Amino acid sequence: MLIVQKYGGTSVGSLERMRAVAERAVMCKRDGNDVVLIVSAMSGETDRLINLAKSINETPADRELDMLLSTGEMVSASLVAMTIGSLGHRAISLTGSQVGIMTDSVHTKAKIEKVVADRVEDAVKDGYIAVIAGFQGITSDTSDVTTLGRGGSDLTAVAVAAAINADLCEIYTDVDGVYTADPNIVDSAKKLDKISYDEMLELASLGAKVLQTRSVEYAKKYEVPVVVRSSFNLLPGTLVVKEDLDMENVVVSGVAHDKNQVKITIQGVPDKPGIAAKIFITVADKGIVVDMIVQNVSTDGKTTDMSFTVPKSDQRQAIEISKELANTLQAKGVVVNDDIAKVSIVGVGMRTHCGVAAKMFKALSDNNINIIMISTSEIKLSCVIDAKYTELAVRELHKTFELDKR
Amino acid sequence: MLIVQKYGGTSVGSLERMRAVAERAVMCKRDGNDVVLIVSAMSGETDRLINLAKSINETPADRELDMLLSTGEMVSASLVAMTIGSLGHRAISLTGSQVGIMTDSVHTKAKIEKVVADRVEDAVKDGYIAVIAGFQGITSDTSDVTTLGRGGSDLTAVAVAAAINADLCEIYTDVDGVYTADPNIVDSAKKLDKISYDEMLELASLGAKVLQTRSVEYAKKYEVPVVVRSSFNLLPGTLVVKEDLDMENVVVSGVAHDKNQVKITIQGVPDKPGIAAKIFITVADKGIVVDMIVQNVSTDGKTTDMSFTVPKSDQRQAIEISKELANTLQAKGVVVNDDIAKVSIVGVGMRTHCGVAAKMFKALSDNNINIIMISTSEIKLSCVIDAKYTELAVRELHKTFELDKR
Numbered sequence: 001m002l003i004v005q006k007y008g009g010t011s012v013g014s015l016e017r018m019r020a021v022a023e024r025a026v027m028c029k030r031d032g033n034d035v036v037l038i039v040s041a042m043s044g045e046t047d048r049l050i051n052l053a054k055s056i057n058e059t060p061a062d063r064e065l066d067m068l069l070s071t072g073e074m075v076s077a078s079l080v081a082m083t084i085g086s087l088g089h090r091a092i093s094l095t096g097s098q099v100g101i102m103t104d105s106v107h108t109k110a111k112i113e114k115v116v117a118d119r120v121e122d123a124v125k126d127g128y129i130a131v132i133a134g135f136q137g138i139t140s141d142t143s144d145v146t147t148l149g150r151g152g153s154d155l156t157a158v159a160v161a162a163a164i165n166a167d168l169c170e171i172y173t174d175v176d177g178v179y180t181a182d183p184n185i186v187d188s189a190k191k192l193d194k195i196s197y198d199e200m201l202e203l204a205s206l207g208a209k210v211l212q213t214r215s216v217e218y219a220k221k222y223e224v225p226v227v228v229r230s231s232f233n234l235l236p237g238t239l240v241v242k243e244d245l246d247m248e249n250v251v252v253s254g255v256a257h258d259k260n261q262v263k264i265t266i267q268g269v270p271d272k273p274g275i276a277a278k279i280f281i282t283v284a285d286k287g288i289v290v291d292m293i294v295q296n297v298s299t300d301g302k303t304t305d306m307s308f309t310v311p312k313s314d315q316r317q318a319i320e321i322s323k324e325l326a327n328t329l330q331a332k333g334v335v336v337n338d339d340i341a342k343v344s345i346v347g348v349g350m351r352t353h354c355g356v357a358a359k360m361f362k363a364l365s366d367n368n369i370n371i372i373m374i375s376t377s378e379i380k381l382s383c384v385i386d387a388k389y390t391e392l393a394v395r396e397l398h399k400t401f402e403l404d405k406r
Numbered sequence: 407m408l409i410v411q412k413y414g415g416t417s418v419g420s421l422e423r424m425r426a427v428a429e430r431a432v433m434c435k436r437d438g439n440d441v442v443l444i445v446s447a448m449s450g451e452t453d454r455l456i457n458l459a460k461s462i463n464e465t466p467a468d469r470e471l472d473m474l475l476s477t478g479e480m481v482s483a484s485l486v487a488m489t490i491g492s493l494g495h496r497a498i499s500l501t502g503s504q505v506g507i508m509t510d511s512v513h514t515k516a517k518i519e520k521v522v523a524d525r526v527e528d529a530v531k532d533g534y535i536a537v538i539a540g541f542q543g544i545t546s547d548t549s550d551v552t553t554l555g556r557g558g559s560d561l562t563a564v565a566v567a568a569a570i571n572a573d574l575c576e577i578y579t580d581v582d583g584v585y586t587a588d589p590n591i592v593d594s595a596k597k598l599d600k601i602s603y604d605e606m607l608e609l610a611s612l613g614a615k616v617l618q619t620r621s622v623e624y625a626k627k628y629e630v631p632v633v634v635r636s637s638f639n640l641l642p643g644t645l646v647v648k649e650d651l652d653m654e655n656v657v658v659s660g661v662a663h664d665k666n667q668v669k670i671t672i673q674g675v676p677d678k679p680g681i682a683a684k685i686f687i688t689v690a691d692k693g694i695v696v697d698m699i700v701q702n703v704s705t706d707g708k709t710t711d712m713s714f715t716v717p718k719s720d721q722r723q724a725i726e727i728s729k730e731l732a733n734t735l736q737a738k739g740v741v742v743n744d745d746i747a748k749v750s751i752v753g754v755g756m757r758t759h760c761g762v763a764a765k766m767f768k769a770l771s772d773n774n775i776n777i778i779m780i781s782t783s784e785i786k787l788s789c790v791i792d793a794k795y796t797e798l799a800v801r802e803l804h805k806t807f808e809l810d811k812r
Contacts, residue, residue, distance in 0.1 A: 015461060049481070055421060056485060057492040064491070067499050068484035071477035075455070078474035079462060085470070086463040093473050097503065098549055119548075142525075143504055 001167040002034045002124070006134065006157035009043035010174045011231035012076045015083075021172075021231065022083040025129055029089065034124045036164065038134045038157040039080050041072025062107035066136075066147045070096070073133035073153070081131040091129040094119060096136035096145070101156065103137035103146045106287045110137055110146035112155065112218070115163035124164070132160060150313075151212030158215045162222035169224050171211060172231035177238030178203065178210055180403035181255040185391050188404035192253065193236075196243035199253050200226075202346040202380040205291075206256035216240065243348055251349035251356060252401040257394050258342045259387055261291060262315045263373070264322050265307040268332030271298040279306060279325055286321060288314040292342075292375045292384065303332075307373065309384065312338065340372060341390040344382040345397055351378055363400040369393055407573040408440045408530070412540065412563035415449035416580045417637035418482045421489075427578075427637065428489040431535055435495065440530045442570065444540040444563040445486050447478025468513035472542075472553045476502070479539035479559070487537040497535040500525060502542035502551070507562065509543035509552045512693050516543055516552035518561065518624070521569035530570070538566060556719075557618030564621045568628035575630050577617060578637035583644030584609065584616055586809035587661040591797050594810035598659065599642075602649035605659050606632075608752040608786040611697075612662035622646065649754055657755035657762060658807040663800050664748045665793055667697060668721045669779070670728050671713040674738030677704040685712060685731055692727060694720040698748075698781045698790065709738070713779065715790065718744065746778060747796040750788035751803055757784050769806040775799055 005028070007021050021037070029035045049068050053060040077093035084091035100116025123130040134153025137146050148155050154171055161169035178200065179189040195203075197220035204213040210228050219226045219240065229237025247253075269275055276295060283290055291309045298304040310318045315338065322334045350356050360381055364371060369392065373384035385393055398404060411434070413427050427443070435441045455474050459466040466474075483499035490497035506522025529536040540559025543552045554561050560577055567575035581589075582597055584606065589595040601609075603626035611619040616634050625632045625646065635643025653659075675681055682701060689696055697715045704710040716724045721744065728740045749770075756762050766787055770777060775798065779790035791799055804810060 015458070018462075052421070052481075052485060053488055056424070056488045060488040061491050064484045064487045064497075064499055067487075067501070068481060071480045074477045074480075075458075075474060078470045079458060081470045081473075082459055082462045082466040085467050091470075093470055095473075095551070145501070 002036075002164065003028060004036045004038065004157050004161040004166045004169045005172060006038040006153055006170065007040065007172045007231055008153065008174070009040045009046070011172050012039050012080060013043035015079070018080050018083045021080060022087055024231070026084060026087050026089050029129060035129045036120055036124060036160060036166070037080065037129060037131045038153055038160060039073060039076040039131060040134050040153040041076055045072040045075070063144060066107045067145045069147050070133070070136040070145045073135050077131045077133040084129055084131070089129060090127055091131055092123050093131045093133065094123070095133050096156070097138045097143065099132055099160065101137035101159065102140040103148070105139045105142070105144065105146065107146055109149035109287055112137060112148065112159050113140065115159045117160060117163035120160060121164055132156065149212075151215070154212040154215035155218060158219045158224050158226065161224045162218065166224070168227060169219070170227045170229060172229060173210060174230065174232065175210060176230045176233070176235050177228050178240075178254070180253070180406060181394050181398045182257065185257075185394050186398045189398065190403065190406050192238050194239045194241065194247070195253060196247050196348050197240060198243060198379055199346050199348055200240045202344070202377065203254055203256050206258050206342065206344040206346065206380070206382065211240070247348050248352060249349060250347055250406075251353045252345045252347040252403065254346050255394050255397045255401070255403065256344045256346060257390050259390060260312045261309040261340060261342055261384070262312050262318070263307055263309050263337040263340050263384065264318055265305055265335040266322055266326050266331050267305050267335060268303045269306050269329055270331075271302055271304040275329065276306065278329070280308075282325060283310075283318060283321055286317055288318050292373050292382070294373050309340070309342070309373070339387045340384050341387045342382050342384050343390065343393045343397065344380050345401060346380040348379050350381070357381055359400060360397065363396050364393060367392055367396055408442075408570065409434060410442045410444065410563050410567040410572045410575045411578060412444040412559055412576065413446065413578045413637055414559065414580070415446045415452070417578050418445050418486060419449035421485070424486050424489045427486060428493055430637070432490060432493050432495050435535060441535045442526060442530060442566060442572070443486060443535060443537045444559055444566060445479060445482040445537060446540050446559040447482055451478040451481070469550060472513045473551045475553050476539070476542040476551045479541050483537045483539040490535055490537070495535060496533055497537055498529050499537045499539065500529070501539050502562070503544045503549065505538055505566065507543035507565065508546040509554070511545045511548070511550065511552065513552055515555035515693055518543060518554065518565050519546060521565045523566060523569035526566060527570055538562065555618075557621070560618040560621035561624060564625045564630050564632065567630045568624065572630070574633060575625065576633045576635060578635060579616060580636065580638065581616060582636045582639070582641050583634050585660065586812060587800050587804045588663065591663070591800050592661075592804045595804065596810065596812050598644050600645045600647065600653070601659060602653050602754050603646060604649060604785055605752050605754055606646045608750070608783065609660055609662050612664050612748065612750040612752065612786070612788065617646070653754050654758060655755060656753055657759045658751045658753040658809065660752050661800050661803045661807070661809065662750045662752060663796050665796060666718045667715040667746060667748055667790070668718050668724070669713055669715050669743040669746050669790065670724055671711055671741040672728055672732050672737050673711050673741060674709040675712050675735055676737070677708055677710040681735065682712065684735070688731060689716075689724060689727055692723055694724050698779050698788070700779050715746070715748070715779070745793045746790050747793045748788050748790050749796065749799040749803060750786050751807060752786040754785050756787070763787055765806060766803065769802050770799060773798055773802055
């Protein structure tokens, strides 16, 4: 088999941990597989570099930040390659540029446009374990270094796996797999053996931190079989694959929560066609992903309030844009609430089962938890609530949908 | 003017120092110049990375080491670019790869084959201060990251200056310029205002650490005017240029010393044609630069001893090769002496003045310093002596040639 293994920051967080990674890779190779590794920066390194940058300039140029941050993964890749070498196996480290991970030029959160990967295939053919610096790419036009956003190494792994047509993409992390809820909050949370791309996608975008959202989208698109497993033990992990029939019998697969959102409200926006489009095109142009949107019913027929949530990391920029927009639109002002959380239930079975929403709302209301915003998709249901109720809500929903009995 | 400024590790050793560098660059730009910076890794960073590598593998693969080390300069370049940005000027960091510094594939001491530099010229044209990561390049065939050897950032600076046809290449360091001798050893050492490429070349290769040898060769070849000056003050430094007439009136310009050499002797080598060639071709093939060579007079007509010196950094490899050679040639054995130093006098005036050698030998012998090896060039004279006499020899030679009276 041709196997891509991705190791996150804690998995390569020290020279000892790197040795464990190298041993696992070599073991996999000795078992007769071809192995390609994707590594993140050593844990803490990316933050260290960001802090260096911020002590120079609170808002450093994104292009320069990418150049800076990309070094963290290069260091890991070369050290892991050396470690494999010290175990007597041939290994070669490769940067995003050398692999040919071509991206757009939206620095700090670039999108992969193409993966060439000839160099990786050649290395594998020659018997090397290729060790690829995750999280990074280059722009096709100017060869500027880009990064793929937090968790971008997952995307590197899946994209490389797709490009070289790997049989399996293993994402090694510090948890055993995907759980029915965060085990730190719900003691009875169960590990899932298998989950569909769509469910994983919802869970990932809802704050389950095991896999980066875009990597799941990419895996789904190219049907890359992904396994999420721990680098600290030999447990099999959770397989993320195409939906199959018995998945549909499960109404809710998991409960997710996300405290990393901020709610921004532009008050007193003129209530006429095109305004919402104007707002969200402006925000999207800055590369900010808006999650939930609520347009209040207009009470005076002339103006309305427009609320939306964005990731906390985009808070500063989103508020800035909103204030400019409020000005341009002659709106009343901008209100920010960063003390919110989103709790969600996810399951492909929701497509064919009814009454799920009612059950969720009741569970929340039975616990006196007020719902601030609601959003739905075919296979998920999310409610924004007061942050302080997060843990309570997750536990109650886990119980309500009997996830502990799976 | 189009000015290239190179800042070494101590000059960018902290965020405060980086700010000083950025301010100097911006000042130069505000004076109406176009400015290109070359930066080294923050002081200590390269050693930190090497230690990391060595704690994995005492002899890590050179290719991987280059990948690892190249990150040090990338970090500096992006941080300096951010710092310039924080001063309100536009700056863009560039890696060796982005600049187009094409090298051969002798990792850890690659030779520059070509510098494209279009990207640098474009940046300058667009009003940016380009901040280039020194010390690194890429191989033209495989785009592997290479490094240019210790002090390689000097070479980057000169090569880029030549490629973009810069008017001046300023090498900023922690000393005020080139001295008649190491001021740490000779109190009365004087700073030189001007020195020829050839003299600088000899001084550099003799261990005067202000400029890397190859960078001087490169500067000479492309006639790049180089200034060596301090980043800690505004003193004018030492100009390194083409030889002119009044330089010839000075017999000796400086005294240099180098404790970084090891003497290796292959004993009992068959005394027949082709043997010396075989030895030194083998050594050169490994990229090791042999400095002095002495072939002893054969006493038995059949065998001889062959001694040569190499930089201490190549010691391990050179000894290994020598032992293999001794075996192949059925020589008696290999003896190593690493307790030696080389003291040298340098001056273009030596070409036209005689008696210089005699004067040097007398000064050493007057102080009971035994000469172990001698080597000469048109403009320099070097003696290998016991390491313990280094300081004494330097002081006495400085006095003998009246360098304190310049």
